[in-house]
Amino acid sequence: MKAVVKRRRGPGGEVATVPDPEPRTGEVLVRVRASSVCGTDVHIWEWNAWAKSRVRRVPMVFGHELSGEVVRVGPGVRDLAPGDHVSAETHIVDGTCYQCRTGRMHICQNVEVLGVDRDGVFAEYAVLPAMNAWKNDPELDPAIASVQEPLGNAVHALVPEGGAPDLPGASVLVTGCGPIGLLAIAAARAYGAARVVATEVNPLRQKLAATMGADRVFNPAELGDGLAAEIRGELEGRGADVALEMSGRPDALATAFAALTPGGRVSMLGLFDRPATLDLDSAIVFRAARVHGIFGRRMFETWFQVRALLAQAAFREKVLAIITHRVPIPELGRAMELIASQQAAKVSLEARW
16 A cells, blocks of 8 residues: 655655555554644654654654544454444553553553554554544544544543533633644633633634634734733633643743633643743642643543534534645645645645545
């Protein structure tokens, strides 16, 4: 089959012919219908400091956001069949470690991430454990179906401890309006947040943030050190009940805590490519802040929450608005150029080889 392969430990990737994958016991073979570009894929393509330290196996097929059709099942698979439309939960877990056995599979001690630790989905076919194949309505747009994984990140950031969302009437700050930040704004609105504000420097993403439901979008480059005060002023002077750090920028992290109301909570999802410093006394201790690191999605509670959001036509329209470009998977380099030049929000990759 054809696939986009990371051949060497350096920038870029290439289209190559690789052996067809074969499903083993408990696995399914999926024909890829659509994928999409994640920030993790950008890190791997650019080969930044995070990728250098995290990616252990090269060559490798990368990519992990998936919409596809089951074409074959391995021995022992009973709840999936050829023809089923699926997306991928990208955290492949051992099921036996302490975290898995105490209801926290998403932070399995021995987790393998699709497209990072094992071959991914920028290919004609991909293999998944049957447990990781999330069955979709066959009428769901494949582009939307592939975005369920990052949408799950956004929902998990908003509802980090599971259970019913505590967002009705809350004020929410989103720092960084990349695709997951934009999805988080839409989800916060769907969950009844009273006020949603965001920070973003990119004009396209500023407009999309408003489309998603942000009451106000601040440009950090224009406000500088006064940004946190402006945000608190927009939120009746008390600050944000919930802050989501989606940018991976140290200055945005400082803003998220400075704009937080005492007793509020911060979810950190953005990946930092260098160490970040923070005054823990003023940011967390004296503010009695709760801090959540966001890695993946709660398996599989978050997926059910995502399904409920996508059952709403208005919410699906917002997801489609974030998908600004659609290109064939083999043209991944062009997708990366669109992202690097800040012309794109979410880029959908179509299975046209």
